Amino acid sequence: MLLFCLLLMFPISAFAHPGELDELGGHFRNGDCVYFLHEPTALAKQAKTKEELVRLIQQYNGNEKCKRNLTPDRIDLDGHALGGKNGASLRLGRTYPAELVECIDGDTAKFRVNGHVYTTRFLFIDTPESTIQVEPYGKEASRFTCSRLHQGNITLETDGDTLFDKYQRLLAWVWVGKRLLQEDLAKAGLVEDFYDYGTYKYESRVRKAYEEAKRTGAGMYGRHAASERVGGGSETMPKTTPGTKPQTGKETGETDHPPAFEKKTPPSEPSGHPILYTLLGLAAAAALYWLIRQLK
Structure with missing residues (x-):
């Protein structure tokens, strides 16, 4: 029995x-039947337009309910360009003028670079969640980032060993004018952790700003904020001894953002x-x- x-x-x-990918490298989100093309296969790259991609999805995806009423505007290319041209014009160690398309949260946004839209994960930092799960200071981090990005004059700088993580998100330092956004977020006390899975150009600058925030009690490191975190049960932030490297998601096993080289279920997919x-x-x-x- x-x-x-x-x-x-x-x-x-x-x-x-909902996390399994079909033969095209995508899947439907069950809540609203939006199709996400996460990892385009050679089959998906045959499509030159969204209309052609719709026909391929209807042929190769097994979700009868969602694909029946699929239209081109219900496809999210997740930063990819149709025809297999994604990332062809980008190189490591370069800077690119960018236009804000969508501000997602404190450490993720969509930018248009060289005519293509890229979902971009900000290098090195992790801010509290504010999308599916709302953590203390997640909304503050999101508002801070979105306010800065809407000022315009954005430049993305690629760095490290790879252009994209396993979710095909572009990895980049984000400059707004002459200011490094990751550094400003850390200085404002809105960075809770680091993804130190490589050697990055501005690590020391961001760490210095992070330590300054803890020393001055900025953002989530203020006394009032600390008492809120302690009373928040499961939302309590991990403690970090001053002057030492903070624990990363890899060390604790408790992270809401997948690091650049570890594949976990994307936040947009319900469990x-x-x-x-x-x-x-x-x-x-x-x-x-x-x-x-x-x-x-």
Whole structure:
């Protein structure tokens, strides 16, 4: 009976998990049936327009409900260019003028560079969450970043060992005028952690600003903010001894942003309802047990 229960629950949970990519390298978001092209395969790169991509999705994706009413405006290319040209004009160690397309949160935004739109993960820093999960000072970090980016005069500077992370987000330092946004966020006390998985050009500047924020009690490091974090239960920030390297998500296993070289479920993808599936499995097992008793 227990084995039957496990077999019954497994396909339900697997079916409900939205994170698997189809043959094109994308998937539908179940909530609103928007199609995200995360990792375009050679098949997806055959499409030159969104209309052609719609036809490919309808042919190769198994989500009958969502693909039935799919239109080009419900496709999110996630920064990719159709025709396999994504990133072709970008190089490591270069600077590029950028235009803000969308401010997402404290450490992520979409920019148009050389005619292409790139979802961009700010190098080195991690700010509190403010999208799916709202953490203390997440909204403040998002407002700070969006306010700066709307000033314009934005330049992206590529650095490190790779242009993109495994979610095809461009990795870059973000300059607004002559100011480094990562440094300003750290100085304002809105950086909670670092993703130190490489050697980056401005690490020391950002760390110095981070230590200054802790010393002066800026942002989340003020006394009032610290008491809020301590009283926040699961939202309490990890403690960092002054003068030492703060723990990263890799060390704690508790991070809401996937680092550049670790693949985790993208935040935009819901995780499902495992408790509901467990209850459904147990109910089905009980019904089967009752039926067997009735047949004896």
